[in-house]
Amino acid sequence: MSGFPSRTRYANLTDQELNMVFSTGHWERPDMGFEERLEACQELEMRLADRDGTIPRTVIGEDMPNRAYGYQQGGIIALNAHMLQDGAFKPAYDEQRMAQADPIPVLAPNWMIYDTVCHEHQHCVQHDEGRSQGSAYIEPSSEYSLYRIQPCEREAFEAGERGTSRALADVRKVTGVKDPNQEDYYAVNSTYTYKDALRQAQEHYQDPDIQQAVDTVVNDYRDGVSRSYQTSGERAVAQVLDSQMAQGREQGNEAQYQPGARQTVDDAIPLWEDEPSSGRDNSSLTWERPRENDRHQGMGM
Numbered sequence: 001m002s003g004f005p006s007r008t009r010y011a012n013l014t015d016q017e018l019n020m021v022f023s024t025g026h027w028e029r030p031d032m033g034f035e036e037r038l039e040a041c042q043e044l045e046m047r048l049a050d051r052d053g054t055i056p057r058t059v060i061g062e063d064m065p066n067r068a069y070g071y072q073q074g075g076i077i078a079l080n081a082h083m084l085q086d087g088a089f090k091p092a093y094d095e096q097r098m099a100q101a102d103p104i105p106v107l108a109p110n111w112m113i114y115d116t117v118c119h120e121h122q123h124c125v126q127h128d129e130g131r132s133q134g135s136a137y138i139e140p141s142s143e144y145s146l147y148r149i150q151p152c153e154r155e156a157f158e159a160g161e162r163g164t165s166r167a168l169a170d171v172r173k174v175t176g177v178k179d180p181n182q183e184d185y186y187a188v189n190s191t192y193t194y195k196d197a198l199r200q201a202q203e204h205y206q207d208p209d210i211q212q213a214v215d216t217v218v219n220d221y222r223d224g225v226s227r228s229y230q231t232s233g234e235r236a237v238a239q240v241l242d243s244q245m246a247q248g249r250e251q252g253n254e255a256q257y258q259p260g261a262r263q264t265v266d267d268a269i270p271l272w273e274d275e276p277s278s279g280r281d282n283s284s285l286t287w288e289r290p291r292e293n294d295r296h297q298g299m300g301m
Helices: 015-021 034-052 081-086 109-128 144-149 151-175 182-189 194-204 210-223 232-251 291-296
Strands: 058-062 068-073 076-080
Touching: 015 034, 015 151, 034 058, 034 076, 034 081, 034 109, 058 081, 068 109, 076 081, 076 109, 081 109, 109 151, 109 182, 144 151, 144 194, 144 210, 151 182, 151 194, 151 210, 194 210, 210 232
Parallel strands: 058 076
Antiparallel strands: 068 076
16 A cells, blocks of 8 residues: 555654644644645544555545535545635535635544544444445435434444544543533534434434335445345435436446535435435545645645
8 A cells, every 4th residue: 555654744742642632722723724634634534544454545625515524435535625724615616716605614623633534544444344334325415314324424424523522531641621612522423423413313214223224225335135025215215326326327427426425414414305416526625725734735545
């Protein structure tokens, strides 16, 4: 695997010291630019990979529309470059590359980035252990509640919050006080929890066992098993996956979000609303960094 340095500028730090790099006081220092932040994320991924015995992925910054945090695919973990640079989402661009809306500040951007690296790393673990869902992945734009409770996302969200909570505990241990962005981080994570998604899905599909339905159908589709589904929940999940696959064949291009994508609930369009879901534009622009930062450009799988 190539594309990232075997040693970063943070290689000699202890795990606790690396976590302090993400603390609000350090993250917001003038000398912590895009390059330094991205490299801290790379060091975090390399340490997580070493801990879990997985292949370390290359961490890159990528221009992402709407409120997307990042995604994992193959040999990369991509993070929202605007969130890294400015701590904000930049929703959409026109053909002249002009923002069509004002930037949206991200609450606790340093800890949401830390969480996202841990979250996407867990998808790497799933892939390397042969547990990824492949084409049986429910995209957030298809139906957010089902996306949130599907096996791979359930596990990844837990990993993100667990890892970030440990880092926040380190900050408090070192400084003696809570990180200034700690409450905002937990507030973001409490806006739409697994329990919220499960309850919404149970009510909408009128199936108290919707979690089992999701797990059953996802595993069947991943393993190529064909069967007749009996419950309303199973049939609904199968319909979502069939619709995604049909749309993908029709468009002949990539889905709006890569498997393992993480976005906020604000931009998800529930399946039962009469609004079309938008496909991801293949011409989406790569975030341009200053020329002196070019060594992180072109990182691939």
